[in-house]
Each structure stands twice: as structure tokens, then as C-alpha cells.
Amino acid sequence: MVPLDVDFALTQPWTVLFGPSGSGKTTVLRAIAGFVRLEAGRIAREDLVMADSATGVFVPAHLRPVRSAAQAAWLFPHLTVMRNILYGCGRKSEGTDQVQAADEVMALFRLEQLSERLPRALSGGERQRVSVARAVVSAVTFQGPGKALLLLDEPFSGLDVTLRDELLANLRGWLVRWNIPVLSVTHDVGEAFQLGAEVIKIADGKVVDQGQVSDALAGERRLLMDQLSRGSFKI
Amino acid sequence: MDIDALWLTLRLAASTTVILLLVALPLAWWIASGHSLGRAVVQAVVALPLVLPPTVLGFYLLVALGPLTWPGRLLMQVFGHPLAFSFAGLLVGSVIYSLPFAVQPLVAGFGAVDQGYVEAAAGLGASPVKVFLSVVLPMARTSLLAAAVLAFTHTVGEFGVVLMLGGNIPGRTRTLSISLYDLVQDGNYMAANRTAWVLVAFAMAALLVIYLLPSVRKMDGRQADVVR
Numbered sequence: 291m292v293p294l295d296v297d298f299a300l301t302q303p304w305t306v307l308f309g310p311s312g313s314g315k316t317t318v319l320r321a322i323a324g325f326v327r328l329e330a331g332r333i334a335r336e337d338l339v340m341a342d343s344a345t346g347v348f349v350p351a352h353l354r355p356v357r358s359a360a361q362a363a364w365l366f367p368h369l370t371v372m373r374n375i376l377y378g379c380g381r382k383s384e385g386t387d388q389v390q391a392a393d394e395v396m397a398l399f400r401l402e403q404l405s406e407r408l409p410r411a412l413s414g415g416e417r418q419r420v421s422v423a424r425a426v427v428s429a430v431t432f433q434g435p436g437k438a439l440l441l442l443d444e445p446f447s448g449l450d451v452t453l454r455d456e457l458l459a460n461l462r463g464w465l466v467r468w469n470i471p472v473l474s475v476t477h478d479v480g481e482a483f484q485l486g487a488e489v490i491k492i493a494d495g496k497v498v499d500q501g502q503v504s505d506a507l508a509g510e511r512r513l514l515m516d517q518l519s520r521g522s523f524k525i
Numbered sequence: 526m527d528i529d530a531l532w533l534t535l536r537l538a539a540s541t542t543v544i545l546l547l548v549a550l551p552l553a554w555w556i557a558s559g560h561s562l563g564r565a566v567v568q569a570v571v572a573l574p575l576v577l578p579p580t581v582l583g584f585y586l587l588v589a590l591g592p593l594t595w596p597g598r599l600l601m602q603v604f605g606h607p608l609a610f611s612f613a614g615l616l617v618g619s620v621i622y623s624l625p626f627a628v629q630p631l632v633a634g635f636g637a638v639d640q641g642y643v644e645a646a647a648g649l650g651a652s653p654v655k656v657f658l659s660v661v662l663p664m665a666r667t668s669l670l671a672a673a674v675l676a677f678t679h680t681v682g683e684f685g686v687v688l689m690l691g692g693n694i695p696g697r698t699r700t701l702s703i704s705l706y707d708l709v710q711d712g713n714y715m716a717a718n719r720t721a722w723v724l725v726a727f728a729m730a731a732l733l734v735i736y737l738l739p740s741v742r743k744m745d746g747r748q749a750d751v752v753r
Contacts, residue, residue, distance in 0.1 A: 351644070377651070380650070
């Protein structure tokens with residue numbers, strides 16, 4: 291395994307961790323979410339230190355102002371789509387708010403027709419959309435000082451490009467409106483450009499570049515354009 | 526057949542099952558949620574009644590619950606009488622004797638719930654208790670049913686511990702299996718046969734429930750198809 295040694299700060303509404311498979315992107319998300327402990331280092335969100343190896347602080351995952359969706363959907367098999375989506379709702383907000391948020395997100399992800407289905411009756415792409423929608427609802431209804439950081443690991447990797455682009459655009463606008471910061475993982479250049487986000491480029495366990503997508507991924511973009519113009523993609 | 530003994534047996538088995546589930550649920554979740562020397566030792570101790578002669582367990586419980594040890598003397602003060610040769614004493618013995626039959630299916634069931642579901646729930650802000658009650662337990666519900674049926678049936682079928690610990694007091698500690706033993710000693714084979722048949726029918730019914738359990742999952746699948 292590649293030793294992971296990264297240092298970065300999130301300053302934009304949506305930040306993308308970009309890098310090849312095995313470069314450590316998922317591990318970074320899991321460390322922020324609280325599923326892995328750091329050998330050495332510090333993770334903080336605004337004033338709250340969530341993990342610090344120097345002082346021994348380790349806030350358990352469920353108490354962090356962080357909501358996450360893994361790459362696999364992990365839908366609870368005994369709950370309907372609607373119940374899955376409402377699972378992570380903040381406890382204090384009353385029913386109508388929750389249902390309102392859930393309804394909006396269901397519409398955003400085109401899930402209205404599926405709300406009473408059980409996960410086993412969904413296709414792979416549908417499951418992935420429910421999983422991301424579930425994390426989004428949980429982040430929007432988060433109760434606490436400040437907003438929850440939303441962590442999405444390859445949120446749209448299994449979707450066809452047309453649907454992905456539409457969902458991304460809608461979701462981005464909606465989350466900006468709710469003021470929810472996002473850190474997502476992708477190895478897809480198109481997805482990073484579509485988001486127009488801040489990009490943190492990771493390779494071999496290190497941050498190699500951070501900046502606006504047009505700068506940080508300029509090389510990748512040029513390569514892609516060259517390939518397209520030379521027609522070297524075999525279909 | 527001894528109706529008092531049947532009633533006592535059912536009461537003992539039901540009480541044992543309730544107490545066992547309360548003890549076994551957290552214990553099994555703890556055992557299933559990691560690997561460590563402590564867990565291995567606890568699991569081995571829990572499994573001991575599977576391999577020990579019941580008379581060994583009965584003997585040590587008889588000593589431990591009696592006036593020879595401090596826990597026994599403490600219990601005598603709390604209850605006002607020795608726990609041995611009483612229903613409460615039988616209950617303690619049954620809980621320990623049937624513990625592996627409740628814990629093992631639960632450990633297997635909890636272990637089969639992928640850690641991914643637990644992390645998904647925690648990543649949505651669910652506390653460990655909420656994760657256990659709303660995700661792990663419902664997903665392991667067939668194991669829960671199996672644990673309850675096995676604990677109940679195994680308690681109905683116990684003999685050695687009851688004989689050592691409870692003696693043979695009608696209406697208080699004489700269970701069906703003891704009653705059967707008595708009837709055979711008396712040469713009353715007709716009554717013994719009836720009692721034995723009740724125990725056979727009981728065990729058969731319980732095992733049928735266990736082996737029919739996977740169909741519970743299939744039923745869920747059909748419901749999903751209906752919704753579709």
C-alpha cells in the first residue's frame with residue numbers, strides 16, 4: 291500500500307479529490323469521516339478538532355459534523371427507498387422539514403417513482419442515486435452548530451454521462467443554496483470540469499496540485515482533447 | 526402425564542429465553558464486532574456448556590449458590606433461602622446451560638452483517654446503539670428467532686443440571702425430563718411414553734421452525750416483487 295501523506299484545506303463550496311485508482315483518495319475521505327485513525331496528523335472542521343494524533347483526540351464518526359456516502363451504495367435492505375433516505379435525518383428537526391427536504395432530494399435524483407421499493411428491487415445505478423441522496427438529506431437536515439461537510443466517494447461513477455451531468459448540475463446548485471460544503475472523489479476529468487470545482491490532485495499518496503479545475507487539470511484536459519482530435523478512442 | 530411438570534417446564538423455558546436474549550444480545554454484538562484475546566476467551570467460556578457434562582455445571586452451581594461461597598451466602602440473604610432446590614436456582618442454571626445456544630446463532634448473524642452497512646449508518650450520524658437497533662438487529666432477525674427457539678427448546682430438554690441443582694420437588698423443580706426419569710424408575714412405562722412423546726413432538730416442532738427459517742427471507746423477496 292502507498293503511504294499516504296497529505297496536507298490541504300477546503301476553502302470552496304465544492305472540492306474534488308482527483309487522482310488515479312489506488313492513490314489514496316478513498317482513504318482520505320474515510321479518515322475525515324472517522325472510519326480510520328491517523329498514524330500522525332490532525333483533522334479539523336472550523337474550530338472543532340476531529341482527530342489529532344498529538345493530543346489523542348478522536349471524535350467518533352457519528353459525532354462529527356460530517357455526512358458521507360461510500361462508493362458502494364450500502365442501502366439498508368430491510369428499509370424502503372424513502373425510509374433509507376430519511377434514515378440520517380437530524381432528530382430535532384420536525385417531520386415536515388424532513389419530508390420536505392427528502393421530497394426535494396428525491397425529485398432532484400429522479401427517485402419519486404421508487405420511494406416505496408425495497409433496495410433489492412433497484413438497479414445498480416438507482417441504488418447509487420439513493421445512496422447519494424440519503425447522504426445529501428442527512429447533511430441538509432444536520433442539527434448542530436454550522437453545516438455538515440458532505441463526503442461523496444465517486445458519487446456518479448455508475449451512471450450514464452447524460453444523467454450524471456444533469457444530476458451534477460442540479461445537485462451543485464441545490465447544495466450551494468443550502469450552503470453545504472462538499473468534498474467528492476473522482477478519477478473522471480469530465481466530472482471535475484462539469485463541476486467547475488476546486489481540485490486537489492493526488493498521486494502516490496501525496497497532494498501534487500491544488501487549484502481551479504482549469505489550472506489543476508490543464509494537462510489532463512489537453513491529453514483528452516488530443517486523444518479526441520486524433521480519434522484514438524476505439525469504440 | 527404430570528401436568529404440573531409440563532407447566533413448570535414451559536415457565537422455566539420461557540423465563541430462561543427472555544433472560545438469555547437480554548444477556549446474549551449485547552454479548553454477541555460485542556463478540557462479533559472485533560477480534561481480540563478477551564473476545565476469544567469469553568466465547569470459549571460461553572461455549573463450555575456445549576462440551577462439559579451437565580453434571581459438572583450442576584455441581585459447581587450447587588456449590589456456588591449454596592452457603593459454602595460468598596456469592597451463595599449473598600444470594601441467600603437477598604432471597605431469604607438457598608437458591609439451590611428452588612425455581613430461581615433452576616433459572617440461573619438454565620440461563621448458563623443454554624447460553625451458547627443463544628449466543629452462537631447471534632454471533633453468526635451479526636458477523637454476517639457487512640461492516641459497510643455499519644459505516645454507512647455511522648456516516649449518516651447514527652450512534653452505535655441506533656446502528657445496532659435499526660440496522661444490525663433487523664438484518665439479523667432470522668438469527669434472533671433461531672436463538673430464541675434454540676434457547677427455549679434446549680431448556681425444555683435439559684436434565685443433568687436440573688437433577689443436580691433442583692432435585693425433584695413437585696411443582697417447584699420437577700420438570701418434564703425429571704418426571705420422565707421418575708416414571709421409568711417406577712416402571713410406569715405407559716405414562717413415561719406419553720411424557721417422552723410430548724418432548725419429542727416439542728423438539729421436532731422447534732427444529733422444523735429453524736429449518737423453515739430461510740423461507741422468511743424468500744417471503745420478503747416476493748413482497749418486493751409485488752411492489753415492483
